[in-house]
Amino acid sequence: GENVEQHPSTLSVQEGDSAVIKCTYSDSASNYFPWYKQELGKGPQLIIDIRSNVGEKKDQRIAVTLNKTAKHFSLHITETQPEDSAVYFCAASGGTDKLIFGTGTRLQVFP
């Protein structure tokens, strides 16, 4: 079955710097790759997603890139702010919508 690996597990950056989180997936049939942000005591919230027919997608300060050949996808956050501090999860799914999640990255943005 699908396996999603996520790195790093923790990431500390200075406010204003960029943050990059990387994921790899194992199932070449996966075609949908969302990213979720989870704040303490809350459920994961979808922040951006990308489908397999697109290589890059951007939404203000966040962007996601996908390399289907290498089975890699990455989340890029620019101009980080303290409110970006949270746990970020990548996920992958095929046609059944069953999402397989990565293990999470705890991002800390220091003022």
Next chain:
Amino acid sequence: EAGVAQSPRYKIIEKRQSVAFWCNPISGHATLYWYQQILGQGPKLLIQFQNNGVVDDSQLPKDRFSAERLKGVDSTLKIQPAKLEDSAVYLCASSLRTGGGNGYTFGSGTRLTVV
């Protein structure tokens, strides 16, 4: 639109007791999911419903876990009897439909502690 509602928010039980969680998805969302999130890990799918039918329950420990979505709207997840390793956050999520890749909307979860 209203989000995914879950209750209770917290539950503490002793091992071998039973517990039930409730979820009300976003109105009109046909697909409902229950995920288990152990501390420090990503969510793991327990069961997926399409309307009131089960799509995937391959990861559900059926000797102790059960779930139903009788009228194709709200859902309950039950654990009987609970074990210490069941301590986790139980997340409910919903999406418009199955197939083609859709973002889920998650509820805030129920944090279960088994002592």
